Amino acid sequence: MSEISRGLENVFIKATSLTYIDGEKGILRYGGYNIEDLVRNCSFEEVIHLMLYGDLPNSEQLKKVKERINESYNVPPPVIRIMEELPHDADAIAMMETAFSALASYYNYPWKKGENKERALEIIAKASTIVANVYRLKEGQKPEIPEPSESYAKSFLRATFSREPSEEEVDAMNAALILYTDHEVPASTTAALVTSSTLSDMYSCIVSALAALKGPLHGGAAEAAFSQFLEIKDPSNVEEWFNENVIKEKKRLMGFGHRVYKTYDPRAKLFKRYAEELARTPESKKILDIAERLEDIGIKNFGEKKIYPNTDFYSGIVFYSIGFPVYMFTSLFALSRVLGWLAHIIEYVEDQHRLIRPRALYVGPIKRDFIPLSSRN
The missing domain is CATH 1.10.230.10 (Cytochrome P450-Terp, domain 2)
Structure with missing residues (x-):
């Protein structure tokens, strides 16, 4: 008889070179690099390059990553207007879902090796814009588009709070972005992978991941x-x-x-x-x-x-x-994890693609004789 793995525990659905975890020893590594070393020594942009391109960047590679992000913060004005129409007391992740779903209408790019990672950089930039404005709109403030600065973390905090963040705040935000980047294939990443296996667009994959992250047993x-x-x-x-x-x-x-x-x-x-x-x-x-x-x-x-x-x-x-209220915590998780979701779905589609279609073990009656409605008691 076939066995069911409840919660898909210990089921391997893909090979990855992104994240290594040793749960017994408390080890977490991205691409072979210890998480402690990355947090203490790297910018989030360096980790973006590591997760998408397989190694930490040199100066020229890092410059290109920053340039692509800095030129991609803008989102179509109708997307912001859609967010403005949502209730101010709406769930922050639900607002992100709505925004990313709207973005899918504008950027329905097909999968194409050689372009997927560049598209991912655009999405990471737009995620910053979306999350900053989730906060601003819930607080009754006008929308703001992040401006280029020394770092992704600093640009995000500036746009969110309309103030100059302290060096300690930027460092902590940078660390949080790195720490939440990836953790192999939890529920949200699995949801993104299932959607990507159908070759749906990247923005729609993010919507799937956000829907899973929204649950209190995961992102909350x-x-x-x-x-x-x-x-x-x-x-x-x-x-x-x-x-x-x-x-x-x-x-x-x-x-x-x-x-x-x-x-x-x-x-x-x-x-x-x-x-x-x-x-x-x-x-x-x-x-x-x-x-x-x-x-x-x-x-x-x-x-x-x-x-x-x-x-x-x-x-x-x-x-x-x-300076963030409690309702923003899961959205900040999502802001970071967008990178991990994108890295996993690109790795899967480009190198291991197969439609994810599991089976269910049937335990109901094998065969029944049909009884007309008039004869059923």
């Missing part, structure tokens, strides 16, 4: 983890909150545990470092204190089961300290 985890800290309210309440909610009520401790990692998520360590660097206001310091106390008690209770903080535990504190 950072929002849920941060909401815990707000619910706890004060560091002195951590132990009581944990005992009442996690121990007694058996509620899930958000931001803890991972399908792949059986030790501390390497991304969580780096996000924690940036959270500590950015926590300068009394409010952000208090939230960080709550998170660290909750981490300690969580590891004491779940560490033996190999359940540790994942990337979403501290990322929300980083985003909040930069």
Whole structure:
């Protein structure tokens, strides 16, 4: 009898040279490079080149990536007008879905080797415009198109907040973009791959990925983890909150545990470092204190089961300290992951393409005699 792999766990759907994960040792590498080295030494644009072209760029290659991105921030005005018509209280990812779906009407490019990666650079630029304006429109502000600057992260923050971001904020945003770039084939990447296997356009593949990311068990985890800290309210309440909610009520401790990692998520360590660097206001310091106390008690209770903080535990504190409200956390995840989605679908379509068409194991009646409606009791 055929076996069903629930959740497609341990099913390999493609070969990849993009991301390597050792969940037992807590190792994450993009193209062979340790995530720690990339975050400490690289710009997001360098990682864009790595993921799309297979290696870190030299100066001339990096210049070309930046130029292509800088010339591609503009989106058709009707796309912005469509976003303006959406309710201000609409879900941020739903607004992104709508915008990317509209973009598919303007840029329905066929797949073509030699051009796919250039198209990907355009999409990455437009993603910055879309996410910046999701925030601006939800806050009742006028739309803004990012302007070229020293970095993708800086251009995005400038357009989002209409102010000059600090060097620490730019560094943290750059790090977050790198950390969320890719993680092999979670639900959203799988959704993008399924769509790409039909040779649908890249923008439509992003819409599929966003629809999957929108679920609280995937992209919404950072929002849920941060909401815990707000619910706890004060560091002195951590132990009581944990005992009442996690121990007694058996509620899930958000931001803890991972399908792949059986030790501390390497991304969580780096996000924690940036959270500590950015926590300068009394409010952000208090939230960080709550998170660290909750981490300690969580590891004491779940560490033996190999359940540790994942990337979403501290990322929300980083985003909040930069100035983002909770409703934007998943969109910021998506802004980064657009690169990973594009890299995976290009790798798949160009090198391994086959229509993804799984089967379902039938368990119903094998054969029934038809009974007319008049004879059914």
